[in-house]
């Protein structure tokens with residue numbers, strides 16, 4: 048999958064675009080005026096919409112710089128630095144979904160545990176990869192010093 052991860056990221060982003068646009072427009076046109084007339088302040092609702100919007104904004108530069116033509120114009124280091132924002136995006140996506148599920152009148156434990164397993168599983172594997180890379184880096188430094 049590593050060889051096509053840029054393509055997968057682009058497909059994922061393209062699929063996210065209508066989601067963000069449609070729910071954002073629905074929020075502005077239908078939900079917000081209704082909430083204002085009711086005079087209530089649904090914290091969980093505003094939180095997951097707000098987190099969704101931030102996630103969506105974070106996704107845009109990640110999306111654009113995943114396109115090979117754009118990537119080629121960037122320096123490797125600055126591209127990598129920018130792509131690190133993907134971790135924030137994953138976290139925001141998880142919190143967005145978590146709040147949506149907690150906002151429902153009856154919690155769907157199957158969905159909640161599935162999303163949690165995917166997110167936590169990914170996080171654990173990513174930490175392992177980071178630690179392994181650090182170990183290899185240390186070994187290389189020791190070998191070049193000897």
Ligand code: HEM
Pocket residue numbers: 063066067068070071074095096099100101102103106140143144147158
């Ligand atoms: C402009 C930004 C966004 C807005 C306004 C928004 C809004 C919403 C709304 C209103 C729902 C439906 C909640 C319900 O069932 O009542 C939803 C569901 C969902 N959103 Fe977003 N969202 C945004 C961005 C994102 C982003 C960046 C992700 C990242 C992957 C995401 C992932 C999801 C998922 C997976 C669901 C379905 C959760 C489930 O019910 O299983 N959204 N979003």
